[in-house]
Amino acid sequence: MVEGGIMALLIPGVPSYWDPQKEFTVISRLELLTSSLVDMAKKGRLSEEKLEKFNFPHHFPTPEEVRAILHKSISFSIERMEILSSGAFLNVDGHVACFRAVFQNVLTHEFGVEAIDETFDLLKKKLQTSAVYANPSNERTVVIVVILKHNNV
Template identity: 65%
Template sequence: MVSERAQVTNDFNTLFRSLPPDRSYKAFAMPGDFHGRLLPPSSVHFAYSSYAIHWLTEVPKAAAGLKRLYGVERGEVYQAYLNQYERDLEAFLKCRAVEMVKGGIWLFSFLPTCWDPQKEFTIASVIELFRSSLDDMARKGKLSETKLDAFNFPYYIPTPERVWAILQKSNSFSIERIEILKSGTLLTVDGHVACFKAAHQNMLSHEFGAQTIDELFDLFKNKLQTSLVYANPSNDKTLVVVAILKLKNDVDSEVLEQSND
């Protein structure tokens, strides 16, 4: 089963054509927000979520109009994002608990935030550099400073400790294992630009207009290329946290389902 956040450019035909023709399993796509219910109760034995739980249902209302730079978030903005993240992850856990069979396994991975910006970079610091590209575009008059000041990305990149604390509060899942691993991607500059464009192009076109997108990503690429830290893939210190959870056998799925309605 494949579920993705709603994007009009998601090409599920290409996805399904890429699956092996002699596969021993069936596949289907389910549209919708994964923070809500997607599947029938007690229908999933094994679930896997890859680099998805950082997405929020919305930019926190308390952070509206407050600029947020990754790595220096503090005060009202930090607390607003943290509160939103905790609510959304708890909702995600409750929905998956209804959909999974008792004893079912959920494996998920996410990117944590931590780095030494003078010597290395991670996905979180690349996001900060991307935000600086948006600031440069506003200074050039290529996009609205008013719109940019009101704009924040609808995701929160947590620390492993923060996710651990939320998981420990869950009455539905037991934590079987959590490991922090070195990511093996080592993306080049072109790779980072391609990933960011795939994930953000529709969102930014909607906010600032499609005519600004190519120049924005050219600027972003130039920033990456001219930085000694970012230009060398060996400086990529991105970590990945892999967690394995198990649905408790004493969970009452009917009670959980009613609490989600």
């Protein structure tokens, strides 16, 4: 990156505090996807042995974590940082589509293509029957938007 160049980051994250009994975030949806995989293994549709070895490496930071990490950087300075609420712009089908876009290739590689549709259908049913997801205003996922400037180092 050239000196003085600008870089934009869009990072899905979670607020500093949220109540998982009443609100949901991207972490909640990932837990439901994991639970769907477990259910599929119990039905014999996925390999339990592969599932036991499978790991979803992920971290969804709080805005404070992002700011602390970026302040340690000598290569970049924060020009601007905004926290956007992802709001209620996605319905259940939208949440499933987003997760499918992100995780389908990983899951297909690990478990095979045969049960992928069924796994995401199960995730959809879990979202539809969850009281927390019934109200889209319970969504607490945030998008951390950061504009960084490359420093002369």
